[in-house]
Amino acid sequence: MSHDLSGRGALVTGAGMGIGRACAEALAAAGARVVVQDINPVAAEEAVAAIRERGGIADTLISDVADTAAFRVAITRYERDDHRIDILVNNAGIGSGADFVDVAEDHYDRLFAVNVRAVFFCAQAVVPGMKRRRWGRLINVSSLQAVRGWPGNPHYIGAKAAVIGFARSWAQELAPFGITANTVVPGLTRTPMVAAHYSDERASEHVRATIPMGRLGEPSDIANLVAFLASPASQFISGQTISPNGAAFVGAM
Numbered sequence: 185m186s187h188d189l190s191g192r193g194a195l196v197t198g199a200g201m202g203i204g205r206a207c208a209e210a211l212a213a214a215g216a217r218v219v220v221q222d223i224n225p226v227a228a229e230e231a232v233a234a235i236r237e238r239g240g241i242a243d244t245l246i247s248d249v250a251d252t253a254a255f256r257v258a259i260t261r262y263e264r265d266d267h268r269i270d271i272l273v274n275n276a277g278i279g280s281g282a283d284f285v286d287v288a289e290d291h292y293d294r295l296f297a298v299n300v301r302a303v304f305f306c307a308q309a310v311v312p313g314m315k316r317r318r319w320g321r322l323i324n325v326s327s328l329q330a331v332r333g334w335p336g337n338p339h340y341i342g343a344k345a346a347v348i349g350f351a352r353s354w355a356q357e358l359a360p361f362g363i364t365a366n367t368v369v370p371g372l373t374r375t376p377m378v379a380a381h382y383s384d385e386r387a388s389e390h391v392r393a394t395i396p397m398g399r400l401g402e403p404s405d406i407a408n409l410v411a412f413l414a415s416p417a418s419q420f421i422s423g424q425t426i427s428p429n430g431a432a433f434v435g436a437m
């Protein structure tokens with residue numbers, strides 16, 4: 185079965201940097217036309233330029249993914265221009281690291297707006313087109329912390345657990361329309377988000393203590409799985425939670 189995405193349209197949220205950028209590049213390399221959505225215009229333009237340099241097709245959508253009304257308008261316009269979103273990678277996310285008792289309400293609300301609410305409503309905006317075409321791929325990016333737990337960070341972990349539930353529900357509701365929904369669960373991966381929260385020393389300590397493969401994940405480790413889940417080859421896989429994590433966690437998801 186083919187991994188070729190020629191003729192397909194994909195949108196990756198938070199695709200300017202890190203895991204999202206790697207996903208956008210992998211999907212473009214497989215032949216998809218990719219919308220690089222990001223709140224950071226410089227990062228988004230750089231990602232699009234890199235894709236185009238390699239002969240890929242990419243457009244930018246500069247917006248705050250939490251502004252779901254703007255997202256809906258942009259999708260309507262894009263589809264009116266005869267483009268399509270067959271693949272949605274709900275990747276944009278913000279980290280935190282705060283302890284339970286220190287989390288302020290506005291911080292909690294913002295984190296849930298980006299990490300949960302946007303995932304729900306971005307999918308809601310693209311699913312009607314997928315249903316009409318009877319083909320679609322919804323891929324949520326969660327976190328290993330949501331599966332195995334972690335001391336501290338309960339708002340981030342709760343948010344990342346919620347998107348696993350969305351994918352499980354979408355998988356069963358949307359299966360009759362040829363739409364699959366899965367969740368990718370990265371272990372600790374070398375990205376700007378991780379650099380902001382982990383010193384090199386803390387990251388090495390984490391690797392030594394918890395990752396049998398002896399290294400952090402690279403964004404491409406996650407993107408390779410996303411490209412597979414986006415492809416025709418994954419057509420019978422839906423509602424699953426799959427974790428590229430260097431064997432850091434091997435239990436049931």
Ligand SMILES: NC(=O)c1ccc[n+]([C@@H]2O[C@H](COP(=O)([O-])OP(=O)(O)OC[C@H]3O[C@@H](n4cnc5c(N)ncnc54)[C@H](O)[C@@H]3O)[C@@H](O)[C@H]2O)c1
Pocket residue numbers: 197198199200201202203204221222223224227247248249250275276277278279298325326327328369370371372373374375376377378
């Ligand atoms: N890096 C890891 O170790 C790791 C582990 C588990 C899960 N994740 C998840 O993977 C996803 C990507 O993480 P990353 O490490 O690549 O992050 P990152 O911070 O390195 O990159 C995130 C990208 O999303 C964009 N973004 C942030 N807020 C946005 C918003 N409101 N609207 C649109 N774009 C926005 C940023 O501008 C940036 O380009 C996140 O959902 C994160 O929770 C990451």
